Amino acid sequence: MFRHNTLRYGALVLLAAGALAHAFTAGYFGLEILTEILILAILVLALDMVAGFGGMVSLCHGALMGVGAYAFALLSTKAGISVPLSMVAAVAITGAGAWVIGTVCARSHGIYFIMATLAFGQMAYSYVFEAPIFGGDDGLGGISRPDLSLVGIDLDDSRSFALFCLAALALVYGAAVITLRSGLGRSLSGVMHNAQRMRALGLTVWRVKADVFGVSGMIAGLAGVLAAQHSMYISPGLLNWTVSGEALVVVILGGLGTLVGPLVGAAAFVVLKHEVSALTSYWHLVVGGILIAVVLSRANGIFGWVEARWGAKLDRRLADTTRGTEAQEVTGDA
């Protein structure tokens, strides 16, 4: 179950404003970073859906993103299918694949679930790396972006593409919220807290897990499609488990189970990586140290910490000023 509170709305507004401002003032490289953040944000949103709200920690979301990217690339460049149709097909294919993985892994829990998803992710990686149709280590190039010239937008322009990704992120965020607030989302919440009880109530637990995993997969697939369009080139490295690991890091850095937190995490992580690697070639050390510090602090990531400290106060203050004419929001729900 997912609820918005004042702090979350505020954060969303700030993030959107920041993104728009950056899109219109930044130089070329700034736009590159923005697009990178937006695509990563879509991926980690997908991951938070299953990990934060479903308790299913997945190490295959990077691979799902890669599947979306490769499906799109193959359909649009080799099978000659139009770009918009390829995009839809790629998202659907990834969603279907994720649904299957969710079904197969539904019986596992905790570390076993993580390992099972890792296994599937690595299987996909090995297959894509070795099958000649995917171009192997040299990758696939010649990918093109959608043609929006009918509405007067040229997506080859960096700024337009960044805004396109922002729109996609907004769409995906909405879809995630709707899913989590629907019956499916509520069932998922129940499953995360006590699957046994849900079974006793007559719910088909594996179905719930698989369905949510499928939706999450579709979102990850969209991230992959956009990533392919951004670089106009893809390589198997997209599917490696370290990509999934980084996505997990971002989610936890931002705040697990808050949906807004991972967006913050994505921005923070990308900016941090770029700033640190400009200073030293040992940026792994710095990033690793920061991660350890964040986790040791026992906060639920950056946004989780902010929410814990100020979320309650903010809502109370707002509730006071409206003198009880509106229903009081419950805070810190995750």
Add this chain to the structure above:
Amino acid sequence: MDLGFWTLQALNALQLSMLLFLLSIGLTVIFGLMHFVNLAHGSLYALGAYFGASLAAAGGYWTGFFLAPVAVMAVGLVLYTLLIRRMRKSGPMAQVLVTFGLIFALLDLTRIVWGDLGLPMNAPDILSGRVAFLGIEYPAYRLFVVALGLGVFAALAYVLSRTQIGAMIRAGVDNDAMAACLGINVERLFFIVFCVGCALAGLAGTVAAPLLSVTPDMGLHILIPTLIVIVIGGLGSLKGAIAGSLIYGFVQTFGAVLAPQLASMLIYGLLAAVLVIKPAGLFPAKG
């Protein structure tokens, strides 16, 4: 292909299994006992190789062999006191994150201390030849690895089943709260187990160094195979570790020979199959 060829491959499989066993036994008991997911175990293995190479360059192979595990155990001690002890009660996600961060940090620390280039380490002279038997000639050093692995297995089996501390460990794995109620100092047990696990990882690294190469990313390469081994075998048990190692070693080796195109996917397929049929692995410590 004659009998000699198959004997050769079987020995290759056994040697790979024993190397993985040395790594996985530490990790599986740490998980089984402490419920702690230590993704940085591969990085400790890499540290063992680096310490081993440096010590061997200074004082010969056996200096490295005996002192490198001690050095890694010291590193483990520091990590435990500063980090692991605080994380023990956290859930798997926090542990995954902290040890993931540790992988990053240790990777660059290795680069800073030892540089980016590969380090040399050679097998000791008495083990650099080949042994002839059953119609084939097999490198003596690889036989040493097999013997070492089997020796460690035997020693651990003895300790776990015949000594008091072994009984305490098994009790802790089964139910640490109950064991604590019975007066077992579970905290100290965790500490000992963690240090021994680190020492074994360091030993695996030192032993592997003459066979493979000592490069900064060796920890990352061995991590996935180790995780696969313990998940297939079942967490927390010695039997699981040896079973998982043998299965992985043989599937990987004979897969490479019989179906090279499928070899990489084969082991992951096997992992997925085991997880579907027996979600807790083949021989888990509990249930």
Add this chain to the structure above:
Amino acid sequence: MKRALLAGIGLATSLAVTTASADEIKVGMLLPYSGVYAALGGEIETGFNIALETFGGDTDATFTLVSEDTEVKPPVALGKAKKLILQDKVDVMVGIVSSGVLGAVRDMVDGAGVPLVVANAGNDEATGAACSPYITRMSFSNQQVNRPMGGWMKEQGINKVFTLAPDYAAGRQMIDAFTASFTAAGGEVVGQEFTPFQKTQDFGPYLAQAKASGADAVYVFYAGGEAISFVKQYDSFGLKADMPLYGSGFLTSPLYVNAEGPAAEGVITALHYVPTIDSPENAAFVAAFKAKTDRMPSEFAVQGYDAARALIEATKAGATDRASLANALRQVSFAGPRGATSIDPATNNIVQPIYVYQTVADEGGLTQKVLATLPAERDPANGCDMAPVAN
């Protein structure tokens, strides 16, 4: 549409650049500075800087360097390339270690009209079907390094060979080039295996197969950590006595041959550069490199060195901006540490002799004894169709 746009951007920025001093050349170094390939990136840059110090005085142009870390990840490299081209407005880019990264940036570089001097990536297509008038390669192509060994090994009396290489594009290209020339010379490849790339640490199973194949010799391509493991394991199985080991020179590169130890002794490989080449140009290079780093240079260092040299030669010919640099780089020719070094304008690939050498031990460690110098050959066009050089 996309190309026109990028070309437009390139034109606009190059016009903007000419307001600065025409003799200031801004060079974007696109190399891996972190991660597994950091050693190679560092080596190439060291060679590049040494050449700038040595030959910089020959030209009026001054060079300012901007470095970006590719992390050997194509999307990251592409972003950094865009930054160098669009934000830093570099006149020329140098670097690229991995062929995957080259594939990713190729279209961008070609569309924006920015010259790129490739200092490592050996993918055959980059100077074949995917060639570009803006991309010149000062390192090597995968086929170039392996082709001559086929004929040479047959001449030595080897008739049956078993090949091994990692299963990825470069591995296959290297072995295919060798196989083609070896069979054309009358030899027979009795077995061929490709090992999972970067996932194989234990070559035992494959070595056993090689032994069972009855070949006279084994020809392999491995690089980096895999090369170290392979050479050591080959020796531990005692195969060298009956089946000598040959391969592409990356197997025993001076950069890491010492990690292989005595196992590397006797291995014969072919490469476009070894530090023991006997020439005054090489002696000068080796001395300068040793003074800076206290060890012998590798082929990666000379690739960086020659890339800088090519750039300097291009400015001496009067090139000052992107278009003229691209044009001049295609015609570069000089005597370098590798011998007579030049670019073939038909493919923009380097033309250089190939050295067959044996790794031997001497007081300082392992060194390379040159057995034969095979003459320079141009690579076939392989689908490259470019406009000839404008003079």
